[in-house]
Amino acid sequence: MIRFVAIAQQVVSEEPDDVLAATGLGSCVALVLVGEASRVVVAGLAHVLLPDSGVAQSRPGRDPLKFADTAVPRLLDSMTAVGARRRTLRAALVGGSRMFDFGPTSGRDIGERNAVSVRRILHEARIELVAEDVGGACGRTVRVEVGSGRVTVQRARGGAMELLPARSAWTTRRNQQHGASADRR
Amino acid sequence: MSHTSRYTESELDALREVANIGAGAAATELYRFSGSGVGMHVPSSRVLPLEDVLDAFGSPDEEITAIGVEITGDLQLLIAVLLRPGDVPLLEGGRPAASESQAVLEELGERLCSAFAHSIGDLTGMRLGARVAGVVVDMLGAVVETLVAPIAASRDEVLLVELDLGLETRDLELRLLCAPRPDSVRRLLERLGVSSREEDAG
Numbered sequence: 001m002i003r004f005v006a007i008a009q010q011v012v013s014e015e016p017d018d019v020l021a022a023t024g025l026g027s028c029v030a031l032v033l034v035g036e037a038s039r040v041v042v043a044g045l046a047h048v049l050l051p052d053s054g055v056a057q058s059r060p061g062r063d064p065l066k067f068a069d070t071a072v073p074r075l076l077d078s079m080t081a082v083g084a085r086r087r088t089l090r091a092a093l094v095g096g097s098r099m100f101d102f103g104p105t106s107g108r109d110i111g112e113r114n115a116v117s118v119r120r121i122l123h124e125a126r127i128e129l130v131a132e133d134v135g136g137a138c139g140r141t142v143r144v145e146v147g148s149g150r151v152t153v154q155r156a157r158g159g160a161m162e163l164l165p166a167r168s169a170w171t172t173r174r175n176q177q178h179g180a181s182a183d184r185r
Numbered sequence: 186m187s188h189t190s191r192y193t194e195s196e197l198d199a200l201r202e203v204a205n206i207g208a209g210a211a212a213t214e215l216y217r218f219s220g221s222g223v224g225m226h227v228p229s230s231r232v233l234p235l236e237d238v239l240d241a242f243g244s245p246d247e248e249i250t251a252i253g254v255e256i257t258g259d260l261q262l263l264i265a266v267l268l269r270p271g272d273v274p275l276l277e278g279g280r281p282a283a284s285e286s287q288a289v290l291e292e293l294g295e296r297l298c299s300a301f302a303h304s305i306g307d308l309t310g311m312r313l314g315a316r317v318a319g320v321v322v323d324m325l326g327a328v329v330e331t332l333v334a335p336i337a338a339s340r341d342e343v344l345l346v347e348l349d350l351g352l353e354t355r356d357l358e359l360r361l362l363c364a365p366r367p368d369s370v371r372r373l374l375e376r377l378g379v380s381s382r383e384e385d386a387g
Contacts, residue, residue: 006236007330008341024245024326027334049235049330055338063341066235099331100253100318106263107335137319139327141246156248156323 005030008066010046012078016147020045025095025140027111029068031118032092032142033075033127034149034164037083043146046075050110051117068117076125091122092151092164093132094142111135131163192344192370197230199379200346200370203305204228204363208348210304211297211361215350218296219276222353230346238333238343242362245326252294253318253328256302259311260373262365263318263332264301266294268357270322275357290320297361301348309376332364340367 002019005011007028011020020043022030033044046065053067064070080086096111115134122129133140133153141154148166155161192200205228212223231241239245250273252266273286276293298315306313321328333343348361365373 006239007333008235024239024324024330026324026327026329026331028330049334050338063235066337066341097327097331099251099321099323099327100255100263102253102255102263102318102335103257103316105257105261106255106318107331110334111331137321137323139324141324154246156246156327 005045005047007047008049008063008071010044010065010071010075010078012042012044012075012082013146014040014042014082016041018043018146020144020146021141022047022094023141025142026097026099027095027107027114029093029095029111029114029118029134030142031072031075031122032094032144032151032164033079033084033089034092034144034151035079035084035086035089037085041146041149042079042082042084043144043149044075044079045142045144046071048072048114048118051113068114069121072118072121073125076127086127089127090149090164091127091129093118093129093134094140094153094163096134097136097138097140099137099139133161133163191340191342192232196374196379197232199374199377200230200344201228203308203373203377204230204346204348206308207301207305208350208361210300211348212350214296214300215352215359218293219352219355221355224351224353226349228346228348230344232342232344234342235333235337238329238345239326241345242329242347242360243325245324245329247325248322249325249328250290250320250322251325251328252290252320253331254294254298255316255318256298256313257316258302258306258313259309260305260313260365260369262363262369263335264294264298264315264364265328265332265362266297267325267328267360267362272357275352275355287320291317294320297359301361305373309373311373311376329362332362336364336366344370
């Protein structure tokens with residue numbers, strides 16, 4: 001089942017047939033986390049709109065999934081809550097483009113600041129960012145195949161590009177078919 | 186479909202009316218630009234929860250041509266002028282070379298949005314200008330979220346105003362998607378004398 005992840009939403013799945021997708025990313029970034037639970041692959045996708053919740057802190061009740069600094073810890077918590085082991089988590093980052101040259105009062109460089117904020121929080125959380133397709137002036141769509149952990153990115157004029165191969169740097173009992181423990185660390 | 190909005194119906198009506206005046210000015214300018222008769226629909230002003238924005242104006246992975254324009258001065262808003270890729274030659278009734286398409290689109294965006302801004306400025310006594318911030322051929326969703334991000338920091342819903350213009354003698358439609366900052370909306374409503382319930386930092 002394809003599960004589209006809207007702006008300021010996030011989805012975590014351990015269903016191998018699920019595909020998580022964020023369509024038409026512009027200045028937003030999609031953070032993908034893939035990890036292992038005891039017997040399954042767990043994947044999560046957060047569709048982040050803005051870099052920092054500080055601008056909204058004076059107004060309670062704002063959606064924490066909208067901001068990188070609050071959405072990333074929430075996604076980490078959701079992954080571990082369904083059993084993903086933290087040391088197995090790998091991250092990929094997509095989006096953060098600069099479609100237009102808007103001025104400083106109109107959101108200049110929001111895309112770049114989104115990416116910087118997510119990278120910083122991942123670094124602080126000691127989650128390895130293994131792949132990214134970020135920046136430039138193009139829109140992107142990202143898809144995550146939960147069963148394999150494969151991540152692909154598509155641009156408006158171009159085919160799908162593989163950002164993370166299936167079972168890239170890790171294996172699971174459920175999905176591994178050969179070459180057992182070589183990738184386990 | 187009952188989303189609770191921070192804007193009252195009378196406020197949204199007032200915004201639609203202002204947008205209608207701006208759309209009329211943009212339509213007149215489009216007539217001058219294209220030499221073709223221009224039709225227009227009544228503008229819509231919609232308050233959308235963030236999670237609904239991406240799908241609200243079409244399929245987010247649909248490819249479109251978008252001219253990004255920034256309205257500056259006493260009000261701040263972002264506008265995307267949207268048209269189908271490949272429709273640029275229809276604008277002038279001819280076929281500009283590919284290298285000229287970018288310049289044609291930039292001129293179109295500047296002229297339509299300046300006319301839109303100046304008509305609202307004349308109505309409200311505000312000083313407004315328009316600046317083209319780029320032209321892209323890309324995914325509709327990417328354009329929409331790039332417009333929405335700067336106005337969504339303090340709110341989980343966004344107000345978007347849509348103007349639809351079409352050339353009567355050619356199969357060409359233009360959409361102007363306007364994303365005003367919340368503090369600019371408040372300022373405009375106050376200037377129009379429509380009740381304002383709260384301040385907003387934008």
